Amino acid sequence: MDLSIQQLAQLSGTTSRTLRHYGDIGLLAPSRIASNGYRHYDQGALMRLQRILLLRELGLGLPAIASVLAHETSPAAALRTHVTLLRAEQARLVRLIASVEKTIAAQEKGEEIMAENMFDGFDHTQHKEEVEQRWGKDAYARSDAWWRGMDAASQQAWKERLATLNGDWKAAASSGVATDSQVSSELARRHVAWLDSIPGTPASTP
Amino acid sequence: MDLSIQQLAQLSGTTSRTLRHYGDIGLLAPSRIASNGYRHYDQGALMRLQRILLLRELGLGLPAIASVLAHETSPAAALRTHVTLLRAEQARLVRLIASVEKTIAAQEKGEEIMAENMFDGFDHTQHKEEVEQRWGKDAYARSDAWWRGMDAASQQAWKERLATLNGDWKAAASSGVATDSQVSSELARRHVAWLDSIPGTPASTP
DNA sequence: CTTGACATTGACGTTGCGTCAACCTTTAAC
DNA sequence: GTTAAAGGTTGACGCAACGTCAATGTCAAG
Numbered sequence A, B: 001m002d003l004s005i006q007q008l009a010q011l012s013g014t015t016s017r018t019l020r021h022y023g024d025i026g027l028l029a030p031s032r033i034a035s036n037g038y039r040h041y042d043q044g045a046l047m048r049l050q051r052i053l054l055l056r057e058l059g060l061g062l063p064a065i066a067s068v069l070a071h072e073t074s075p076a077a078a079l080r081t082h083v084t085l086l087r088a089e090q091a092r093l094v095r096l097i098a099s100v101e102k103t104i105a106a107q108e109k110g111e112e113i114m115a116e117n118m119f120d121g122f123d124h125t126q127h128k129e130e131v132e133q134r135w136g137k138d139a140y141a142r143s144d145a146w147w148r149g150m151d152a153a154s155q156q157a158w159k160e161r162l163a164t165l166n167g168d169w170k171a172a173a174s175s176g177v178a179t180d181s182q183v184s185s186e187l188a189r190r191h192v193a194w195l196d197s198i199p200g201t202p203a204s205t206p
Numbered sequence C: 001c002t003t004g005a006c007a008t009t010g011a012c013g014t015t016g017c018g019t020c021a022a023c024c025t026t027t028a029a030c
Numbered sequence D: 001g002t003t004a005a006a007g008g009t010t011g012a013c014g015c016a017a018c019g020t021c022a023a024t025g026t027c028a029a030g
Helices: A005-012 A018-024 A043-057 A064-069 A075-108 A114-135 A137-148 A153-175 A180-196 B004-012 B016-024 B041-056 B062-070 B075-108 B112-135 B137-147 B153-174 B181-196
Strands: A039-041 B039-041
Touching: A005 A018, A005 A039, A005 A043, A018 A039, A018 A043, A064 A075, A075 B075, A114 A153, B004 B039, B004 B041, B016 B039, B039 B041, B041 B062, B062 B112, B075 B153
Parallel strands: none
Antiparallel strands: none
């Protein structure tokens, strides 16, 4: 098994440039360099490349990959750290998508989004420092992004839905409704339906 | 309203370097440059900056933002394209997270991961395409993302919290609890607290 | 022998700023 | 009046992981 750089590239689904790059930075050396300067790779190099590509898909940087492969000691810690970052990034993407979709929807309704919605944002910004000090940065950032992604009408609608739900729920509780399933399950349905309107909530969990 | 570069940076939550960069690339020119060379920004600049930052949050690149602001014609198409890319990226992240977690789990059990786990990733990819074709891309990405972004323990916790809440709520309703505030407001607090654990839910709505 | 496919090294381009560096202004304090 | 602390300016390099020429050498086939 003696592969040229192109052959290895095609086999592993990457490019020759990448392979030379890995060679340059000492991540994956060719197993042999012919007299004409051509790089050649053997089975061992291929396996190492597989691991490299796997770790790369897992999001590790090339230095990190080199480190892991160098001293094969617990990649677990690195991975654990990394999964945290991935989750954060993933959450951010979810918010981004919801926000973009909301923007598109508003656009399609012919609304001129930008105008006063900006001032909403502005108010929010000034509010921001206070909130951050009282509730912590993370909490603010997370909650703000979703809320801010909505236009005024949607925010109003959200508030109303929450108010209605809470109202019905209280009413049901205080009136001691017909003990069980009919009314309460109806409430539960609406409860779940409302949750579904929150970005990221899975529709099909139970 | 005449803002220095720092003042504008703080107001808008960005940095002076960013503002100078935007000036350099012609995205946001200072409204006035004093005789000493200092940049000054007015209300108009601030509004334009708000739009820039909004579009940036939506993930558009600076040239794209410039284009949108230049000929104010339908950002819808650009956004639509972008949301597609975002979804793809998001789906990829979800797979990444799952894969990393699988790797971690395997590691902790002392297994030598790399070998056949690579094929796991492969399987997963193939599975994904099937699912996407059968259920539609959107549905898959949206419903799956949040849920899958959690580890098993978190999913379990989420289920339990939901079950407990629903249980208490039903119990309260069926037992016709002391008509009002004490118990119901306590439930409401927990209700809200639970909602807060869902990514993106604003903590301080009322 | 020539053509075309594949190899080499070298070096600049990409994205959106962060981060010095070296220097000038304004403000507040002593 | 002097001085030190802030805050301003223009370059210019750095980063992550290669993509993409450019200029040139090598190999197999017609």
